[in-house]
Amino acid sequence: MGTLTALSVGCLSDRQEDAPQVLEPSESSDPLDLERIVRSTVTHGLPAAVLVVENASGSIVDSVIVGEPEWSPLNGGTRSAGSVMKVLVLAAAIETGTSPGETLDVPRCFVLQEQTTCAPAAGRYTVAEATTSSINPAFVLLYGRVPRGMVVEHGALFDMDLEDTPTVILGVHPVSMESIAALFVAIANDGVTKTITDQDGLSVVPANGRYVSRETAGTLRSLLRSVVTEGTGVAADGPDEPYGKTGTAKTLAASGQTDAWFAGSTETHTIVVWVGPLPLEELSADETPRFVPVVSGGGWPAEIFRSVADGIKASVSS
DSSP: OOOOOEEETTTTOOOOOOOBOOOOOOOOOOOOOOHHHTTTOOOOOOEEEEEEEEETTTEEEEEEEEEEESSSSSSSSBOGGGGGGHHHHHHHHHHHOOOTOOOOEEEEEETTTTTTEOOOSSSEEEEHHHHHHTTTHHHHHHHHHHHHHHHHHHHHHHTOOSSSSSGGGEEEEEBHHHHHHHHHHHHHTBOOOOOOOTTTOOOEOOOSSOOOOEEEEEHHHHHHHHHHHHHHTGGOOOTTTOOEEEEEEEEETTTTEEEEEEEEEEEEEEEEEEEOOOOOOHHHHSSSSOOOEOOOOHHHHHHHHHHHHHHHHHHHHH
């Protein structure tokens, strides 16, 4: 499993000694049993959701929510997606002339609406390096390069309600898993949006024509591939050579918990994974402080992506 930072809510100095409890997986032999995959990966009763969309058609072929449905960003819900939202900024920058090899003079930190976001170190990073390592200050610079309103307009193509502010790179604006899937399906289809339809054939996110050029879409796939081969999403890599983006949003600061995402695509499918925080009322329900892990997008979400992608391949082969 991915590396986790331990947190004992209500008692930061004391880690619970009990072994993590993994929910019993179902007995299903279906290699694409999403609930089994989630329950065999995620511990401590954290909520999670998975969405699988066929790239060619935009059809949702499978989905699952483990935990309270209204708490998840699937089937009508929205949550902060962290650095997954950098994809919108990257696309706008590439579309308007920025090249992957271009070098940025990146400061150590920026302050964005009272939030301080920092790079590992100040220095010169190429756009490709900044993407691979998800360097926030570099993306603040990229945001400043694109025409005013372009990222907001691009987000609207996928039913995202964004504000025209650099904080978009932190994923502070809640979005749905269906919207993130629509974004990645467009990248998979050479920049052309597809209508995302549910399993009853009803439109969930409508098509809105061309998103970016064929060339930009190809560049995005290459840059996001490096996230999986050598960056924050290596746990998602496999023989199907996926590309994708991790996202980790610190949305429950009082408990240190996160909304952790991995969104990515293989040649045939787009898979969006979310592992979320426990509601604060659940954490305070017991007298004994409850231990919860702090999850990053490159941990359980990327691992679940890999298991689902392997399940798709096994299902097709069987």
